[in-house]
Amino acid sequence: VAHVPTAPIGAPAGGGVAEFREEIERREAVLVERRAEVARGWGDKYIGRVHGKGKLTARERVELLCDAGTRILEVGTFVNHGVEFPGGLRSPGAGVVTGFGQIEGRWCVIIANDNTVASGAWWPRTPEKIQRAQTMALRLRLPTVYLVDCSGLFLPEQSRSFPGATGAGHIFKMNSLLSAAGVPQLAGVFGDCIAGGGYMPIISDRVYMTEQAYMVIAGAALIKGAKSTKITSLDIGGPEIHVHESGCADVRVPDDRALIDSLRAEVCRLPTSGADFYRGGVGAASPRFADRELASLLPPDHREGYEAEQVLARLCDHSLFWEVCPSVGREMICGVGRVGGLYAGFVINRQGLVDDPLRPGQKRPAGILYRGGIAKISAFSRACNDDGIPLVWLQDISGFDIGLEAERHGLLAYGSSLIYTNSTNTTPMFTVLLRKASGAGYYAMAGLPYDPVVQLSTCLSRLSVMEGRTLAIATYNTKLDDDFEIIASDPDEREKIADGMRDVEARIEKDMDPYVAARQMDTDEIVRMSELRGWLAALVEMSYQSPGHRRLKNPRIWSMHDLDLLVGGDR
């Protein structure tokens, strides 16, 4: 069959559960406030200082660079969130704005030094954040635009951002790899561009400089006699030198706005997006069930269940979905739907209880990986990769099944096969941590260590090896009975053990905070529930933007049809 036999999925939810909505709104209000805080950089004083020089702030530049009325999807907003550096200094967003934006209708990766935070200096994790964005660009072959205004490394912390495998220099290796892969790179230099920072613009295909911009191996401060001869960095490496004498830059423009306009004109000369071709005449359409309802469907308490179909119904166009292999591994749903008119594969964990295939009439908890489900999503992941379908992993997973039966079934091997599949996939994968992302389940479902192009968290995400309660039991194993109750009868002893277990739980609970994950770059961005579909539609569209670099089969020749037929179709 060449048709992709989607069917209606989901049901009206009448606006969802009010208590869930209130709790999620409460948490998302914090998210919105924290985003705004990051966006203010070091605050009005520094914004004023930038404006005083007749320059724009990094966020103003990004805003102007992107098409009016479109949303900029930032990644890494909370890198270094809450981290204090020597002198009580903070680096909101690690001093760089990275994200996806549409320029002249083409999705681009934008990397802009935040000139309101220590004049765009590179902090510990700034190089990693920039490289992460470059990796996304490389994976999706998206044009990459650098808005450079960088005073160099934040020197008091240089040992943490200079020498290592992902130290600042690795940014230029990424510049080189992007260039080697044929990804167009554009650079606009708006101000300082000192030392190694100079390589980033120069590897770019087109380099623009404003009259306030200079690129130097060393600034005037380090040049002997510069003070008495009144030589400035601008004299050493301004546009007069680099555009006309050295050829290190291509074009000089008077100011920030002129530079932004020039960059937009450059992107306009690149090919338009292939996405509309791959839509095949089908337009984007909203789900039948409003995606805003996602914020009232997921119970904030991770122990409570919900219907995974309801989530898919609020992500797919028209709430139409083709569930592949529905009869096997009921604890997982996998299948294909359109998002923004383009096909994407989805894998999601069912919650609550599902039939136990080995014990007819009995149920077992879902949200866990059993043999059938692992085999199914492994085969599905391979089929998506075979067919070039972008694959979205929606995690709410407690982990692998454990115990004698799990070992007898060889879950270690089935799990490893899944890990092998995901590790070697080349089709773009995107991971969303809806709620729980625990233990090897997080790995098996393409968590960040398996290189999804982007991993998103929600305000409900809980990322950990194990839940705090489980670790407390493991830690106090010798003091507990079969039902994990405290054995000791002495009240003081009992109290001590209970306190200890509570401490372990609380510490783990604190570390599961999505902001901790985002601070450490263990997840790329925290998004609101109501933003999830927009994000996925954008990411899927990016996956179809640049034809020619990866396999992209039309649905007639999908191996997915073979899989579905072999598992359950008529023979």
Add this chain to the structure above:
Amino acid sequence: VRPVDRCFRRLFIANRGEVAVRIARTCDEMGVAPVFAASAADAGAPYLEGREVCVLGPARSSESYLDVERVVQAAVQNRCTALHPGWGFLAENPVLAALCEQHGVSFVGPPAHVMALMGTKNPAKRAMAAAGLELIGGSDGVLASVDEARAVAAEVGYPVLIKAEAGGGGRGMRVARSEAEIESAYNEARGEARGAFGDDRVYLERLIEGGRHVEIQIVADKHGAAIHLGERDCTIQRNHQKLIEESPAPTLDEAVRRRTLAAAVDAARSIGYVGAGTMEFLCDADGVLRFMEMNTRLQVEHPVSEIRSGVDIVAEQIRVAAGAPLSIDQGDVELDGHAIECRINAEDPADNFRPAPGLIERWETPAEVDGELRVDTHVSAGYTVPPHYDSLLCKVIARGGDREAARRQMIAALGELVCEGVPTTAPMHAAILESAAFRDNDYDTRAIPGWPAGGS
């Protein structure tokens, strides 16, 4: 009907009654085999005699005519390569259109995403405004605060309507007649919308009381061609249910007509519209046509435009669904004379329009005259009007050289209509047409001319 060289062999009619018979008539003329959907309640009806029928399910429409999956499955299993949704039921459900696309059945109508766009409120309006149609004054999309509501209301003038962006059915809707009422109207609409749809976004629009309801018939193909077949005036309504439609609109300014017809065609083209569709407008006290919504389907009153233009709209729908270009240009369309349509239902107008299902013992319709008098019906003597659905019995369409000639012809035709067994709305139609208010165009959407029982 001009024959099409290559077209669908079999077409599924996902509807019942009068519209099913209407679609089948054109199918017969085009050499396309129609397969009728039927619920258990309709399965033995005389209009299905000698026809291919697929029983969808029980009488309850949620399990038959409204079940998207059953309908598409029935079309596929009956090897139909096209599906016509008619009107009502699933006709404006983009999920049906999308599901047909996914399963290889050509949907006779616009692409699913265009239907979905026109099914939204503010995005649809924005698209139409961008194409040059006038809108009813109001907020630019969703209101951010009560202060914005107050400011917009002051600009467009009271009374205003605050409406939920999500859902429909009149829920989350409040009228404010003065600034004193705006805050409570805003809060109440939001509260109700939040409770009903989990979405408290609201927008504001000037409330136009009265006015006349005018709509424009559009037909477009898949190759970028679009034409109009004139406008219709559907002001005579009861509870938003149209009773009498006519064309041309008798009170419409000629310049406004010309301008809006052209803009409507441009608008249809700009959104990639395909098939038959109708843009509905409210004609306010200034005589301006303001866009309200687009019906992305064949309409009940389409024969009014057919009898004036000589174009078979259903045939064009089927042709363009099969990828053929429209068979006519705008230049070929000549709109002759004046046409009136009366919808005759099995309801008792003397008893507050109580639905009156039951056995029709005797049934005689006026003789049809080509291009002058037309009767569309699925009813014959011995037919039982089922209680489950809309009770439309027939439509009488009369055309004359001018409005007065059409009116007189219609009154005569209604006199020849015989229906025994159930009461019909025919006497009300006659009274309306006889009234001085109708003749003098002295009415708006608020009251039915010549009939005391109130308007919409």
